[in-house]
Amino acid sequence: xxxxxxxxxxxxxxxxxxxxxxxxxxxxxxxxxxxxxxxxxxxxxxxxxxxxxxxxxxxxxxxxxxxxxxxxxxxxxxxxxxxxxxxxxxxxxxxxxxxxxxxxxxxxxxxxxxxxxxxxxxxxxxxxxxxxxxxxxxxxxxxxxxxxxxxxxxxxxxxxxxxxxxxxxxxxxxxxxxxxxxxxxxxxxxxxxxxxxxxxxxxxxxxxxxxxxxxxxxxxxxxxxxxxxxxxxxxxxxxxxxxxxxxxxxxxxxxxxxxxxxxxxxxxxxxxxxxxxxxxxxxxxxxxxxx
Numbered sequence: 186x187x188x189x190x191x192x193x194x195x196x197x198x199x200x201x202x203x204x205x206x207x208x209x210x211x212x213x214x215x216x217x218x219x220x221x222x223x224x225x226x227x228x229x230x231x232x233x234x235x236x237x238x239x240x241x242x243x244x245x246x247x248x249x250x251x252x253x254x255x256x257x258x259x260x261x262x263x264x265x266x267x268x269x270x271x272x273x274x275x276x277x278x279x280x281x282x283x284x285x286x287x288x289x290x291x292x293x294x295x296x297x298x299x300x301x302x303x304x305x306x307x308x309x310x311x312x313x314x315x316x317x318x319x320x321x322x323x324x325x326x327x328x329x330x331x332x333x334x335x336x337x338x339x340x341x342x343x344x345x346x347x348x349x350x351x352x353x354x355x356x357x358x359x360x361x362x363x364x365x366x367x368x369x370x371x372x373x374x375x376x377x378x379x380x381x382x383x384x385x386x387x388x389x390x391x392x393x394x395x396x397x398x399x400x401x402x403x404x405x406x407x408x409x410x411x412x413x414x415x416x417x418x419x420x421x422x423x424x425x426x427x428x429x430x431x432x433x434x435x436x437x438x439x440x441x442x443x444x445x446x447x448x449x450x451x452x453x454x455x456x457x458x459x460x461x462x463x464x465x466x467x468x469x470x471x472x473x474x475x476x
Contacts, residue, residue, distance in 0.1 A: 272312035274320050278328045288334035291317060294471070298401075300438065300448035304455045304472040311451035315348065315407045318449060322346050322403045344446050345396040347372055350407040361412050361427045365434060386433045393441045401446035404438065409461070410452040431461050439467065 268282035277284050291314070294301060305311050320328050324343040329335045349368055356364040362385060369388050373380050373395075382391045393402050412427040438448055448468075455472060 274316040286332050288332045292334050298446050300468045302468050302470050303451045315405045344400045344403045346403045348405040351411040352408045356412050361430045386437050389437045397444035404448045406450045409450045410454050
């Protein structure tokens with residue numbers, strides 16, 4: 186860490202035994218003494234309320250602080266276990282990386298089966314949420330040891346999962362229609378199936394129907410809007426073409442409702458919601474949900 190790097194810290198990030206006046210000194214005190222930070226020894230790791238900081242949204246005041254603790258060997262050791270850039274829940278848990286337990290919120294959502302949509306900027310945890318749901322419905326109990334949901338979930342229950350990420354398929358080189366066909370074939374092979382029908386909508390429906398014989402299907406789609414927003418401003422016609430292709434696929438989710446347990450879609454934007462999901466009118470938007 187560079188000495189002059191600024192980190193945003195909030196009053197709620199610290200336990201009550203850390204004095205608020207120490208964290209937020211008055212302007213007069215700062216003007217009299219530029220070295221107003223507390224010594225490194227006064228910032229023990231146990232004072233960091235990680236879970237509380239990440240779930241607290243009602244923050245009355247925040248500011249940028251340079252904290253000596255960030256330069257300590259203790260913090261550097263902890264920072265080495267931050268899952269920077271990792272989007273796979275299994276890899277994070279098995280390698281002992283830091284994980285903020287949000288499984289209580291996931292449980293609240295999956296306890297009400299339906300179709301859900303979440304819009305967030307990139308690097309805001311959408312992919313790790315998809316990965317966590319995937320492992321949950323796969324019954325990977327060993328990964329959830331010590332987490333809130335461990336004693337709440339029925340681990341004897343497993344659901345077949347269809348998981349797609351539009352940032353991982355080759356729609357830019359193959360074209361969106363061919364890229365989706367290729368991805369559907371890959372998922373079918375994971376379930377020891379070979380699709381017989383033609384056309385994106387028909388093949389997607391066939392996949393859902395055939396794997397639902399072992400239980401209701403969970404559909405997880407990450408970055409649903411990537412094939413659209415990646416062409417905005419450069420190729421509007423391609424954006425519109427891809428929107429129509431995606432609509433053809435997503436409309437199947439409504440028709441196959443009886444075979445589906447949960448649908449969870451994420452993306453960066455909401456602008457395409459009315460155009461792409463016009464056939465999926467039962468979609469619950471969690472974007473502005475208080476939790």
